[in-house]
Amino acid sequence: MIAQLEGLVALIKDEAARNPGFAEKLNALFQPVEPIAAARPKVPAKRKDIDVPDVHVEFDARGDEGFREWLHAQPADTLKAIIRHEGFDPARRAAKWKDERKLVTFIADALRARMSRGSAFIGRTHDRDDSPAES
Template sequence: MRKEKALIGLLRGLVDLLTEESARNPEFSSKLDALLSELPEKKAATKKAAKAAPPEHLPDIHSEWNAREEMDFRLWLRDQPVSVLRAVVRAEDFDATRRTDKWKEAEKLADFIADCLRARQSRGSAFIGRGA
């Protein structure tokens, strides 16, 4: 902190000296103006592009899981577009570490969704049928 204050004081003195000399010497003032005019303007902060909105109608994977056998469900998932599969992963919060963001194949995403859904269903079934 002390070094910062000393540096600020040094720079303030230098600016005062330059101001004083430029007031007395017009030639020095024009050279200083030419030198300082070359400083770049502050760049405007670039805004991040807004993420694409998820599709409005996401399929209900839970009802599809119950209506189909597992292999039929996996095949049905593979027929979905990659953007829909990514939106399902986000909506169901299957991938907290966001490792699936790099995946581009619908088959890989569909298998991931099916495996996560099976795991979630098996965890939930442990509580079904327990007495109070």
């Protein structure tokens, strides 16, 4: 393949030496052109500077129902910012959601799940009096 390309280059070189019109066309073809603008990497649209409230504080202050009502009062941009800030959606499924009720439910459920992790061990007591006596 390399030998074929070298032969093609030699043929073009010979033709350009014998034919001035061909040489001009060849030179015009290989004139420096303006570089093509490199594709700009996708930069996410500038996110509005949203003051993300602390959902843990709000939940503790309001309880579950009050917290959900408070979330319903928040705009969708704030709800999405909460999801991003808290890392509730690493797969970014909720990023395209428009329904605020769905976002509210997602946040409340995710916060509840995060808060209940490890709760299976909280409050358990071992009855040491009922343990079998060692002999």
